[in-house]
Amino acid sequence: MSDTVTAADTRQGPEAPRINGTDFLTAQAANRRNTWVLIILLILLGFVLGYLIGWTVETWSAGAYEPVDLLALSGMGILGGVILSGIGLVSSAVTLFAGDRVIMALTGAQEVSAETEPVLHNVVEEMAIAAGLPKPRVALIESEALNAFATGMRADKATIGVTRGLLTALNREQLQAVVAHEMGHVLNLDTRYMAAVGIMVGLIALVSDMALRSLRFGGRSRSSGKKGGGAVIVLVILVLFAILAPIAAQMVRFAVSRQREFLADATSVQLTRNPQGLIGALKVLDGAGKAPEIGNRATQHIFIVNPVRDFASGSHALFATHPSIEERIERLANLGRES
Numbered sequence: 261m262s263d264t265v266t267a268a269d270t271r272q273g274p275e276a277p278r279i280n281g282t283d284f285l286t287a288q289a290a291n292r293r294n295t296w297v298l299i300i301l302l303i304l305l306g307f308v309l310g311y312l313i314g315w316t317v318e319t320w321s322a323g324a325y326e327p328v329d330l331l332a333l334s335g336m337g338i339l340g341g342v343i344l345s346g347i348g349l350v351s352s353a354v355t356l357f358a359g360d361r362v363i364m365a366l367t368g369a370q371e372v373s374a375e376t377e378p379v380l381h382n383v384v385e386e387m388a389i390a391a392g393l394p395k396p397r398v399a400l401i402e403s404e405a406l407n408a409f410a411t412g413m414r415a416d417k418a419t420i421g422v423t424r425g426l427l428t429a430l431n432r433e434q435l436q437a438v439v440a441h442e443m444g445h446v447l448n449l450d451t452r453y454m455a456a457v458g459i460m461v462g463l464i465a466l467v468s469d470m471a472l473r474s475l476r477f478g479g480r481s482r483s484s485g486k487k488g489g490g491a492v493i494v495l496v497i498l499v500l501f502a503i504l505a506p507i508a509a510q511m512v513r514f515a516v517s518r519q520r521e522f523l524a525d526a527t528s529v530q531l532t533r534n535p536q537g538l539i540g541a542l543k544v545l546d547g548a549g550k551a552p553e554i555g556n557r558a559t560q561h562i563f564i565v566n567p568v569r570d571f572a573s574g575s576h577a578l579f580a581t582h583p584s585i586e587e588r589i590e591r592l593a594n595l596g597r598e599s
Contacts, residue, residue, distance in 0.1 A: 294519045295453065302460050302512045306348050307341035309464060309505050312498040313471055314340025319491040330490055344467060348460040363411040366559050369399035369421040380427060383436050384420055387443045390531040396420045396446060400427070406548045409562045410442035411451055418446040423554065429544055437528050437537030441564055444527025450520045454561055461513045465506040472502050510579075517561045517581045525588055526595065535592045542592075546585040 315337035364371075374381040381398050388395040396412065399421030406426045412418030420442045422435075430438065445451065475495070529535045545565050554567045561581045 292448075292523065295516055295523070298512050298516045298519065299453070299457065302457060302464075302509060302516075303345055303348065305505055305509050305512070306460060306464050307345045309341075309467060309471075309501060310344030311337040311341035312494075312501050313344075313467070314338070316494050316498045319494045330493060344463070348463045351459045351463065363409075363559060363562065364399065364419065364421075367401060367409060367421065367554060367562075368403070369401045369409075369419075371397055371419070372400045374398075377427075379432070380422065380435075383432070383439050384443075387436065387440045387531055390440070391443045391447050393418075393443065393447060396443075400424060401554055403554050405554050405567060406545050406565075407554060407567050408438050408442050408564045409559075410445040411562055412446065413451055413455070415446055415449075418451075420446070425548075426545075429548070430541055433534070433537045434541035434544065437532055437534070438541050438564060440528035440531040441524045441538060443531060444524035445520070445562075447527060448520065448523055450524065451562070453520060454517065457513050457516050461506075461509045464509040468502040468506050471498065475499060475502075514579055514581055518583045521564075521582050521588070522591065525592060529592065529595050535595050539589050539592050542585050542589055 311334065315334040317340075318334050318336040372380070377398065377400060380400070384398050385395050394416045396410070396415075396418035397420075399419050401407075401421060401423045403423045404425040405423050406429055408420070408422040408426055410418060410420050420439060422438070426438065427435070475498070525538060528538050532538075542565075554563075560566050560568045565585065566580070566582045
């Protein structure tokens with residue numbers, strides 16, 4: 261008997277919820293819109309940081325008593341903002357050509373063949389067909405933890421991996437839903453989004469740290485000169501922003517990660533037409549208890565649930581890479597309701 265089971269075959273008869281065709285499409289559109297708002301906000305953070313650095317250089321390189329118009333645009337500030345934003349965008353574009361071998365090494369995943377893991381390969385192939393994508397490479401992490409991930413900058417070079425614990429704990433319907441979630445990350449180019457966001461966040465943190473260090477080391481020479489109050493105000497604004505910008509950028513990064521998880525959940529429903537599959541899988545993951553940690557803080561965002569830290573409901577709003585499982589289940593349940 262063939263192992264191939266379609267998404268429709270795995271539904272549990274008449275009790276499986278009916279979903280409106282626009283439910284998951286509306287959810288996907290909202291998550292994509294939220295993602296772009298957050299990415300634009302991150303680019304603006306970088307621009308403002310560059311602007312403040314350029315503005316500070318301009319004011320402190322002027323004459324000792326030359327007045328500073330705090331309401332006028334700074335030419336060097338605009339140049340600094342454009343340069344910093346441009347560096348972030350170019351660096352992000354360069355990362356799109358990187359492979360996924362580093363991620364595979366960091367997670368401890370090993371590519372497996374269809375001969376050794378036929379069921380997993382079969383499910384991945386089903387979901388690839390449903391998504392209209394080439395079949396990704398299939399990987400396995402030999403761990404009792406319950407988790408899954410997707411990586412790869414291009415759909416034709418993607419990899420979907422699961423842990424041995426997940427493969428053992430889930431039934432086929434739930435496994436389809438989890439693989440569909442990871443296929444959603446491939447379909448929605450989430451690895452590209454998160455790589456670009458990570459580069460921009462790292463750049464903001466690096467430049468902020470450099471600015472604060474230069475201000476500290478150069479403080480003595482500046483204090484020996486005489487400057488008007490306007491220049492001092494500009495300097496204070498830069499110091500405050502350089503302290504707060506990395507924190508704000510990291511919060512934006514986490515928010516983008518959470519939006520992409522919601523989007524992948526909705527895409528899983530689109531591919532399987534069965535929200536109960538992912539709801540059931542998330543409940544299994546939620547009830548798994550303490551499991552061995554896999555990955556690290558550099559890779560925690562690529563997994564279906566955070567493998568390093570558990571976030572209780574309500575605590576994820578600022579510094580969690582994933583929404584709480586309770587909120588994800590609630591949204592999935594709403595996708596199955598008639599409007």
